[in-house]
Structure formats: C-alpha cells, structure tokens
Amino acid sequence: MTIVSTTTVEQYAGDGVQTEWPVTFPFHRPEDVRAVVTGIGGDRVLTYGTDYAVAALPGGGGRMTAMPGMVGAGERLTLWLDQPFTQEMDLRNTGVLDAEMLERSFDRLTLMAQQLREEVGRCVKVPLTDQATRSDELLAGIAANVGRAEMAALNAEARATDAGTEADRAGAARADVLEARDIVDQVVADARNEVLASAAFVPIGAILDFPVHTVPMGFLLCAGQEVTKEAYPELVAYLNGDALALSATLPDLRGEFRRGADLGRGVDAGRAAGSAQGDAIRNITGSCGTIRLASAGSAPSGAFTGAATGVAISGIASGTAGGVGGFDASAVVPTASENRPRNIAVVSCIKAYHAPMSAAPVDLTGVLAALNAIRLSGAEAKQPQTILRCRMKSPMAAPFHELALPDFLSFSGLVVTLLADPAAPFAACFGNGGVSVASEITGNLSVALPGAAATHWLYVERNPDTGALALGATETPPEYGSARRGVAESGNYAGYEGKWGTVLASSEYAGGGSPAWKALDGNATNQAWYTASGVTSGWWRLTMNRKRRLRGYEMVCENDALAIPRAWNIKVTHNGVQTTVDSVTGATWSANERKRHLFAATVDCDVLEVECLNSGREYTGMTEFAPIFDEDWYSPPENIMRRADGARVQRVYVGKAVVSGGAVAAVTPFAPGVEAVVPLNGGNALAASTTYVMDNPLGAPVFGEFVVEGYDTTSSPNYWVPCGLCWTGSQYMGVMTKTANQSLIRLRTNTGHFWWGGDLSFMTYAATRARVKVRRAF
Numbered sequence: 056m057t058i059v060s061t062t063t064v065e066q067y068a069g070d071g072v073q074t075e076w077p078v079t080f081p082f083h084r085p086e087d088v089r090a091v092v093t094g095i096g097g098d099r100v101l102t103y104g105t106d107y108a109v110a111a112l113p114g115g116g117g118r119m120t121a122m123p124g125m126v127g128a129g130e131r132l133t134l135w136l137d138q139p140f141t142q143e144m145d146l147r148n149t150g151v152l153d154a155e156m157l158e159r160s161f162d163r164l165t166l167m168a169q170q171l172r173e174e175v176g177r178c179v180k181v182p183l184t185d186q187a188t189r190s191d192e193l194l195a196g197i198a199a200n201v202g203r204a205e206m207a208a209l210n211a212e213a214r215a216t217d218a219g220t221e222a223d224r225a226g227a228a229r230a231d232v233l234e235a236r237d238i239v240d241q242v243v244a245d246a247r248n249e250v251l252a253s254a255a256f257v258p259i260g261a262i263l264d265f266p267v268h269t270v271p272m273g274f275l276l277c278a279g280q281e282v283t284k285e286a287y288p289e290l291v292a293y294l295n296g297d298a299l300a301l302s303a304t305l306p307d308l309r310g311e312f313r314r315g316a317d318l319g320r321g322v323d324a325g326r327a328a329g330s331a332q333g334d335a336i337r338n339i340t341g342s343c344g345t346i347r348l349a350s351a352g353s354a355p356s357g358a359f360t361g362a363a364t365g366v367a368i369s370g371i372a373s374g375t376a377g378g379v380g381g382f383d384a385s386a387v388v389p390t391a392s393e394n395r396p397r398n399i400a401v402v403s404c405i406k407a408y409h410a411p412m413s414a415a416p417v418d419l420t421g422v423l424a425a426l427n428a429i430r431l432s433g434a435e436a437k438q439p440q441t442i443l444r445c446r447m448k449s450p451m452a453a454p455f456h457e458l459a460l461p462d463f464l465s466f467s468g469l470v471v472t473l474l475a476d477p478a479a480p481f482a483a484c485f486g487n488g489g490v491s492v493a494s495e496i497t498g499n500l501s502v503a504l505p506g507a508a509a510t511h512w513l514y515v516e517r518n519p520d521t522g523a524l525a526l527g528a529t530e531t532p533p534e535y536g537s538a539r540r541g542v543a544e545s546g547n548y549a550g551y552e553g554k555w556g557t558v559l560a561s562s563e564y565a566g567g568g569s570p571a572w573k574a575l576d577g578n579a580t581n582q583a584w585y586t587a588s589g590v591t592s593g594w595w596r597l598t599m600n601r602k603r604r605l606r607g608y609e610m611v612c613e614n615d616a617l618a619i620p621r622a623w624n625i626k627v628t629h630n631g632v633q634t635t636v637d638s639v640t641g642a643t644w645s646a647n648e649r650k651r652h653l654f655a656a657t658v659d660c661d662v663l664e665v666e667c668l669n670s671g672r673e674y675t676g677m678t679e680f681a682p683i684f685d686e687d688w689y690s691p692p693e694n695i696m697r698r699a700d701g702a703r704v705q706r707v708y709v710g711k712a713v714v715s716g717g718a719v720a721a722v723t724p725f726a727p728g729v730e731a732v733v734p735l736n737g738g739n740a741l742a743a744s745t746t747y748v749m750d751n752p753l754g755a756p757v758f759g760e761f762v763v764e765g766y767d768t769t770s771s772p773n774y775w776v777p778c779g780l781c782w783t784g785s786q787y788m789g790v791m792t793k794t795a796n797q798s799l800i801r802l803r804t805n806t807g808h809f810w811w812g813g814d815l816s817f818m819t820y821a822a823t824r825a826r827v828k829v830r831r832a833f
Contacts (some may be wrong), residue, residue, distance in 0.1 A: 063136040069126035078117040080108060080136055083162065085109035088119065089137040101125065105651040128652055161211030167731070212398035256405050260293040262308070264401035270762070274404035282407070308403035312395075332360060333360070334394045357387055440707045442727040443493065444482040446474055454766045454773065454824065455734045461726050463708050464513070466719040471513060471712050473500040473526050485517045490707065492517070500526035503563045506717045509554040510547075512754075513712060513722075517705040528712065530554060531684050545681060546575030555682070561593035564674060571595055574680045582806040584668070585676035592675060597663045603684055605660040607653035608637075611679035612644035619644050620667040620675050625652075675817035708754045725754035735763070737827040747798050752829055762828040773790045775826065 063081045069092070082088050088109045090101040101107050107121040119134060126132045171460060230622060257263065275287075283302045284291045294303035306329055313539050314332070317323040326332065360381035384390055448462040463474050463481055473496065481496040494517055502525075504511050511528040518524075546553050551572050560571035566586040574584040574595060586593040612619045621663040625637040636654050644650075663682060667675040710724040726733070731752040735741065764775040 062253075065134045067132045067134075069130040069132055071124070071126075073126070074121050074123055076119050076121075076134070077121050077134060078134055081115045081162070082111070082117065082136055083138070085111060085117065087136060088117070089822055090119065090121070091133050092130050094127065101675060154482075168248055246432075255442045259289045259406050259408070261406045262306075262403055263406070264311075264403050266399075266401055268402060270402070270404050273406060273408055275305065277306050277308040277403045277405050280305055281308075287407045290405070296696075305405055311403075312398075313403075338393055355683050360386075387707060388657065441484045441729065442481075442707060442725060443484060444495075445724070445727055446479045446481070451734065451738055453471060455738045455826065456773075458732055458734065458826070460733065461575045461724040463721040464712075464724040465567060466712065466722050469504045469714065470501050470505060471504065471511075471528070471719060471722055472527070473513075473515065473709065475499060481515075481709075483515060483707040483709075485515075485707050493533065494524060495523065496524055500524065502526040502528050504528055504712060504714055504719060507554060508715050511712045511714065512708055513710045514708045515704050519705050526709075543544040544704035545577035547577045548572040548575040555603075557598045558596070559598070560584055560586070560595045562590050564676075569676065572675045576679075578679070583676055585799065586674045588674055589672055590603060591672070592666075592668050595665045595667065595677065595680070597682075597689040599661055599663070603660050603682075604657045605636075605654070605663065605682060605684060606657050607651065609649055609651045609679075609681040609683065610677060611681070612646070612648045620669065620677065622668040624668070625668040626664040626666060627658050627660045628664070629659040630661070633660070633662075633664075651683075710754065723750045728751040728827065729753075732826055732828045735827055738824065741823060749827070751800055752827075755794070764826050764828065766824045766826075800829070 065076075065079055078088055085108065086103045087462045089103075090107050091098045092101060098126065101121070103109070106125055107118050107119055109117050111117040121132075126286050162303065257273075263274070265271065273280065275290075281304050282291060284300065286490060291300050291303045292298045294300075294305075304728075314323065316328045321340050323332075346830055360383060387745075424604055443462075445461050448460045448464040450456045451458055451460070465472050467473060473481060475496040475498060482493065484493050495517070500515065502513070509530055511530060513526065513528050516525055516527050548557060549572070551558055551570070553572070553573075553575060558571045558575060563570050564587060569583055569585040571584050573582050575597070576582055584595060609623065610623075622640040623638075623642075624635050626633050626635050636658055637652055639652070643649070643711075665677065667677070669675070708725060710722055712722045713720050733749070733752045735749065741747070766773060766775055
C-alpha cells in the first residue's frame, strides 16, 4: 500500500452511547492499533480482543469497535499505532523478486519511523546546537525542579487550607463589587443609549407638532417667549448663529400656519427664515352692467344679490327696473374672519435640550435595590453627585398620593441629623472629577451649626483616601456642573449686623428709610440704600466676620428713574491692603435689571467696599447688592470640585437648614434621582393672584426649566394637566410667571388660578391644586 498520511494518533470524545470510531491511520495488523480511555480516574488501557476489536477497511484505515459502556460520557478515547519493532520477512535466492513483499516491508519500516517520531516528539530534547548539556544533567535538573514544584504545591495547599474562609469571603466581596459595577455600567449605558437614540435624534432647534397639551421633556412651547443662554445654551447659540449670544426669542406659532422659506425659488421672495407674514388672498376684480330684476333668467343668483332702485331702465319694457348688485360669498361657501384651509390644532414645540424621550426617567432607586445599596464604599459609578437612596415619607392624601417625599433629616437645638440604618440606608454618588464614586450610610450622621441666624446648606463629604463619610454645612449654596458661574447669595439682613459681618455707609438718606443694610436685605422692591440728599457719591462697606474669597458680585436696579449709580468702583481690603478689583463707568439700567460681574481671578477679602460715583440724581445708592463667594468651586478645565485652598472634594448636597433665634427652625431634605415631583403650597388649595415660593427639591440648578401641572376636577376621571403661559387677548391661560434659581422656585397665579384649554380661548378649566415637576439641568 501507499502511505501518504503522517498521523499515528487519533482522539475522540465519548458520550456513553457511541461504540464505533474510525481508525484514520494505516496499520498492518488490527492488534497493532492500541486504545486507552482517559477519565476522572486517569488513563485506562483497553485490552484488544476483550474490550475492543479493529477491522481493516479497503483502501487503508479501519474501524474500532468497543464493548458497550467502555467509553463513558465525558471521557476521552485515544487510538494510536503500536507496531512491534521486528523484521519478519525472510528473503531467499529463488530467482524471482516479489515486489509486494518488498513493499510491505517498506511500509512497516515507514510506520515504525512515524511511530518513533510521535514518541520522540513528546520528549524533552536538547537543541542540536547545544553540545555542552549532558542528558544525565538535564534529567537531574528536571527531577530537582519537579521536587521543588511538589514541595511548593504542598505549601500552597496548606496555605489555601488555612486561608479558605478568608478567600471565600474575599471572593464573594469581589463578586459583589463586580456585579454592582456591571449593573451600574449597564444602567448608565442603557440611559446613554436611550438619550443618543431618542433624544439626540432630534437636533436642537427642530420644531415638532404634538396633538396634546403636554410639552415633552427637552422641548419648549413656541409662544414668542425669550430664552437665555443660562438656561438653554445650545438653543440660544443655534437661533442666533452665535455661541456668545446671551438670549433669543422663540417664534410664536400659536394659531399660525407654517410655510417653507423661499430660498431663491421666487414664489415668496424677500423673506427671512422665521419672519411672520399676514393673511391675504389673490385680488378678485370684475365689472357688470345694469342689473335687471324683473326679467326671467336675468335676476342675480349665487353669491350675487340685487336690490331694486325703482328706476326704470331705458329701452326696456314697462315693469322692469334697475337694481344695485351685491356680492356675499357666504351664500355658497363657508366663511370666517380669516383665510384658512381645513386643519387640526396642534401644539408646536422647539427642541431646547437633549433629554430622554421616554416619560420615565432613569430609576436610580431601582438600580440601588439591585445593587443591594452598594455596601462597599468606593464602587465606581457615573451618576454625578446624586442622592440615590434615602428614607421617604408616607404617601400624602389624594391627589398627591403617588408622590414620594424625602424624610431623612431631623434636628434638635442646633444639631442636624441625617437618619440612616441598615433597613433604610442613605446612598449617594460623590463627585470626583469625571468619575463619581458611590457610598452608603447605614448609621446616623450629625453636625452642629453656629447659633447666628443664617441658612446652611447641608452636605455629606467623603474622604477620598479613607472613604470615611461625614455630614457638614456651609452658608454658600451648592453649584453643580463644569460651567460654574458662582451663586449670588442673598444676605437677608434685617439690621447692620448679619451673617457675613457688619455693613456701614458714608451717609444715609434722611428719615431712616434707606439705611445701608437695605442693600443686603434680599428685597429689590422699594428697599434700597441711598446717600443723604444732595450727596451724589459715597461709599458702602461690608466688614467681613472672617476672611472670604470673592469671585464677583451682582447689583440690582429697581427703576432707572431712581438714584441708581452710573459709575462705581469695587474695592477689596485684605491684610490691611486695599485694591480696586472692578471699575464701571457709563452704566445704564432698565427696570429690575440685575448686573453680574465676575473678577478675572478670585480675591481674598476682609473688607468689601462699593464706591458709588454718579447717580444722575441728587443722591446715589444701591437697591440690592449680592456678593459671589468662591467656596466649593469646580475647576472647569478639570471638572473637579475643590475647596478654596485647592484641596479636592467628594461631596453631595443633601438639604438645607435655617437657623433662627439660636436654634434650627426648619430643615429641607433634597430629593433623590434626577427628577422630582413636589406639591405646590404643601398640597393645599391655591389662592388667586398669589406668589408662591418653594425650595428647589433637588438642591441643584434648574434655570427656569420646570413644569407646573394643575389638577383638573371637572373631568372624569380627574387628571393632571400641564399649565402653559398663553395670552388670549382677555386673560392669561396658565401660570402668570415662573422663575427659578439655584435654591428657590417662584410662581404667581392669575386671577383665575391655573387655566388651560383646547384652543386657548373657549375651553377652560380651573384648578386649585398644583404640583411642580423639576428636572436637573446637568
């Protein structure tokens, strides 16, 4: 036979059922095919003729048949050629050479060589180029290494036995951390994919129509209102084509049809995109002669009318008379006070920011339940500075029975306590640059506040090195995000002494109605500091009760007609050295304008002085002044929260406490997650023409982006309906005004409480209870 294969070994996996396997390599005698089964107990050599048999097949190779059950499931069968190294051919001089006999002999020699090659290939060999290493030395070294390996294995086994319990606990802890990280990463990835797939699919500035009165998250009603860069930076930049623009006016699409811009086609030339156009129809012209009223077939019909004048028509038979023609299209077609096609009313909204299109936000509390509250401090998460889980109140009475409000802060005297235990833990993400870490609190934390009247912002801070958690407080409101601008904090002064120190002025207006502390009282309506009559310049000074770092300031004007400064200098004194850090000249004011100024760099301040130079009146002064302190600031290039001394901070703000009369008067816990729903006016009925002010439930900036919903009790079933701001020509439909800053939300109702309607003029319902839905702006 011809041998073209070099294989002398085959392996097969057993399944406990199969009893036949092919023999792919050539062989001369069936008994030369050996078999061994490898299983849990090691190798088991099969006996030819008892355990198995081999049959040759025409053309080479054969078939191996084993007794049933000889190769079990999960075991491995190995077949190999084990030809004896003998020469059984006897050649004699007979005069005739048998070629078949020679070929068989050569085949046996070839198979022997292949068998040897298989066995030698499994040996430890010395390279041919190595003439120095002796085989006995090599074997001795191998034996020594084997001994050392066996000893190391015994030692490792002993150590593993001694540390078995610790290893099990460490493995379980590691598995918990990996599982927690996987769950968080998956939730974050799902949320990110949802935003990218749904929210970002619609670009900023796109206008969509909706068939209901609910404005989806990410959109604003196109009602001609002004929006600011502060609230909607991408939208303002898009509408102006300028990233530096400060504001933009949205188109007012209520009751309007939209028309494609001409863009050079010549059908509607000369118009810019976004421009409005009044209604019109094509001109209708014509003429007619004398109208005959009496003759058959000549009377006016359709849209034409006629009225007899009593004047006979010359040349016409007696009994006919002339008439005055008229035209009234309503006699044959529907008419109205405008030109319009058939239509369906929709709510036109503009894309203002990217937000998930689904109604439900990411359920962070659900994530925490799956994570078992992340019991290992320092587990990585990517939700920045957010309360994830906390103790909640019992449900309120209807219609607020679905609201869950936080209830994890308590107070006694000047001590505020964050309540937490293993059954109701407090968990949060703590900011640390681009990555946040999640930690859990299972025991109460407390902080003692100073006795002076002030508002304190409460936070939990994590030590980046040890993971230790502590409850703290600051008088500076929180800020989040990389585009931090500073918070203009109100002083709420009721006298010359207040939370920042002592205020004084060069002079005050006669009568005592305009003292220096009025500039820090937080009231910008008819409350101001003015110099004495006839004094057109003067200084106003705040001596700090401790050193502070100042980032800038805000100045408020109530009315341009009053004595508002047109020029001023801001001077800062530190360690006895006074420096002018800002100068303004030629300032103009509009009613209730708030001017913000940020310094080029932060400054240390012991004394802050405002030098008012010129008011344009017989005296000068300020309606309201708000310093911007540089505490708890991010470094925008790194997006890392730092203290004033530059130290990194891992912090999450959890609420605020108001100190009055030497004790804590009230605490407000912040809500968990990225969206909060809270009752307005505590869930009580609203009064007409009333301003309501409430704490921002998230303790984070919303920049005016929140939704007010009124509870409709006139329909069945009752339901919540968004309240928009629309003017019908005779009344406001919705909330008259709504504003928000870092910590407060302010709304004012109109004379009819909250209103909304189908076409914003005819179908109206009144609601006396309302709720506010707030979304985080970062």
